[in-house]
C-alpha cells in the first residue's frame with residue numbers, strides 16, 4: 001500500500017493539561033449548553049461584530065447597547081459570559097474581541113459547524129442516551145417523521161435544510177479537485193457515484209472529462225434533485241440514474257463500472273452494513289476496477305480541532321441521522337474493508353485538509 005503516515009499519531013495518548021487547565025475544561029463541560037446558547041446569541045445579535053468593529057480602541061458596554069437590539073441587562077450578562085467563554089477580553093471597562101472570538105465570528109468551518117449544531121442537532125441532542133439504547137435516531141422527531149434523516153433530507157424544515165447541506169458540502173466540496181487526477185489516472189469509461197446526493201461530485205467528473213459516463217446511485221428523493229442539477233448543467237446524455245436503497249437485500253448495484261466512488265457515504269452506516277455495501281460493490285465492479293472511498297477519520301487528523309469535530313459529529317449520526325453509524329477510527333474501518341474482500345492500494349490523508357481517500361482493489 002502507498003500513502004501517508006498517520007498525521008498526528010499519539011494525539012490522544014498523553015495528558016497535556018495542568019490541573020488548573022483541566023478543572024477549567026471540566027467547567028466548560030458542566031456549563032456547555034449555556035456556553036453554546038450564549039455564544040450563538042452573541043454572534044447572531046451582532047454583539048461580537050460590534051466589539052470586533054471597535055478594534056484596538058475597545059468598546060464600553062453602554063456603547064454596545066446602543067448598537068444592538070437588546071436590553072442593557074441582556075447585553076451585560078452576555079458580554080460577561082463571553083469573558084468567561086473566552087470570546088472577548090475586558091480592560092478598563094472596554095471590551096475587545098479575543099482570538100477565539102475572531103474565529104467564532106469569522107472562520108467558515110466554525111460557522112458551518114455552529115449552524116449545523118444550532119439548526120439540525122441541538123434539540124435532538126437531549127435524546128442521546130435513548131438513541132444509544134434503542135439504536136435509533138430518537139432526536140430526529142424534532143425535524144420530521146422519518147426512520148432515518150436520509151428519507152427526509154430534501155424535505156427538512158428550514159433553517160435545518162440549509163445548515164445540513166452547508167455542513168455536508170463544506171467538507172466534501174474541497175476534496176473533489178484533488179480526487180480527479182487519482183481517479184482519471186485509470187482512464188475510466190464509467191464511474192458510479194454512490195450516495196450522489198445533489199450530484200456535485202458527478203458534475204465535477206462530467207466537467208473534468210468529456211467522455212466519461214456517470215451512474216448516480218441514491219434514494220429516490222435525492223436522486224431527483226441530482227437529476228435536475230445534471231440536466232440543468234447539460235450533461236443528461238452522459239448520466240444514468242439508479243434508484244437504490246443500498247441496504248436492500250433483494251437488489252444489487254448496477255454492473256459495468258470501472259470506478260465506484262463513495263464520498264462521506266459509508267460513515268452513514270453501521271459496521272456490518274459497511275461490509276454488506278462493500279460486498280455489493282465487490283460483486284459488480286469490473287475486473288481491474290477500483291473503489292475510491294472519500295472519508296473523514298478522526299484518528300488521521302493533523303489538528304485536534306478536526307479530530308474533535310469528527311468525534312462530536314458521530315453523536316449527530318446517533319441522535320439525528322440513523323442511530324448506528326459514526327465518523328470512524330480508520331483502524332475499525334480498514335478491518336471492514338478487509339472483511340469485504342478488498343485490499344487498500346493507496347491511502348492519502350489531508351485531502352482538502354481533513355479527508356482521507358482510500359483506493360481499493362479486489363483481493
Ligand SMILES: C[S@@+](CC[C@H](N)C(=O)[O-])C[C@H]1O[C@@H](n2cnc3c(N)ncnc32)[C@H](O)[C@@H]1O
Nearest residue numbers: 150172195197218219222244245246247263264
Ligand atoms: C452524507 S451524504 C453524502 C453526499 C455526497 N456523497 C458528498 O460527498 O457530499 C449521504 C448520501 O447518502 C444517501 N443515502 C443514505 N442512505 C442511503 C441508502 N440506504 N441507500 C442509498 N443512498 C443512501 C443520502 O441520500 C445522501 O445523499
